[in-house]
Amino acid sequence: MFREALKTGCYDLQAARDEYRLSCGSGGMNRDLVWRFIDVQTRLITPICPHYAEHVWRELLRKDGLVVNAGWPTADSPDETLKAANKYLQDSIVLMRKLLQKQIMGSKKSNKKGAPAATLTEEKITETRVHFAPDGEILEALQKSSAGQDANFKKVQKLCMPFLRFKKEEAIAIGVQALNLKLPFGEIEVLQENSDLIKRQIGLELVEILSANDHDARAKAGSFSSLLDQNPPSPGQPTAIFLLR
Structure with a gap:
């Protein structure tokens, strides 16, 4: 799990920061959120890069004590x-x-x-x-529906199938709520x-x-x-x- 921890705690988190920074444009990033990001990432990488994490904790964040004793970051449930x-x-x-x-x-x-x-x-x-x-609405059985009996079925199918594929991928990613109408x-x-x-x-x-x-x-x-x-x-x-x- 070492590789997964490094990927998630470092690279994925920085990619999310970069995406946020690009989204902010000329308005710039929120200062408090940037400091929160540094705090969270420092805690996450402590088991992997302890000396670097301690340096950031003391010299950049100006925190008291050791980051190794600071505990894991906490967060609310995602939206x-x-x-x-x-x-x-x-x-x-x-x-x-x-x-x-x-x-x-x-x-x-x-x-x-x-x-x-x-x-x-x-x-x-x-x-x-x-x-x-x-x-x-997602058609439960496209071919058995009234649309499936339409003489212009190929056109209907061309419209519906991309949406059905999209919902299938979304359901795999986020669960049953993806099947909402x-x-x-x-x-x-x-x-x-x-x-x-x-x-x-x-x-x-x-x-x-x-x-x-x-x-x-x-x-x-x-x-x-x-x-x-x-x-x-x-x-x-x-x-x-x-x-x-």
């Missing part, structure tokens, strides 16, 4: 909804990067065929519009509140959060609206479209 919202946000940013690369490659191929559309490059793209479908947080709110982070992470000037069910919002995608059909959004998995300004 599972907040954790789920953060995971959704981070996964969405990763997905947006992949969609950006896919759209860039698609644009280059179109131009090679003589298409009039301007080539998209990471340097040119400054704006994105994120479309996602509203929450819906609705996400425990609002996707629009999470993305809007963190639009500045999305812009910094991907290098954009503008981010708009829109509903794929809104005809006017869909029209904003312009000539790229077909990407919504190629990569249909589903609850928990938005679709990003990148535009030139």
Whole structure:
């Protein structure tokens, strides 16, 4: 368990700090939370790096006594909804990067065929519009349902299967609560509140959060609206479209 303790107490905790620091942007990190982080990590790594931990405890934190006698850090129960919202946000940013690369490659191929559309490059793209479908009930048996009998079943299946895979992975990660009929947080709110982070992470000037069910919002995608059909959004998995300004 030595390796697991080192990974969790040092590397994973520092990765969480780095993610928090990036999320704070120009506002900077909360001073009290930074000192709390140092205190917690120092206690966690004491069995592994005792001399270093004692140095930090006395010289940086200015604590009395020895850290080896300070005890294990304590914490309240984690906010599972907040954790789920953060995971959704981070996964969405990763997905947006992949969609950006896919759209860039698609644009280059179109131009090679003589298409009039301007080539998209990471340097040119400054704006994105994120479309996602509203929450819906998970179909217990897709093929046996009325949707499964629909003549247009393949299209229905294309919309439903990504969501079902998403819920399966989430259930493995966080348990039965993942099978609730609705996400425990609002996707629009999470993305809007963190639009500045999305812009910094991907290098954009503008981010708009829109509903794929809104005809006017869909029209904003312009000539790229077909990407919504190629990569249909589903609850928990938005679709990003990148535009030139």
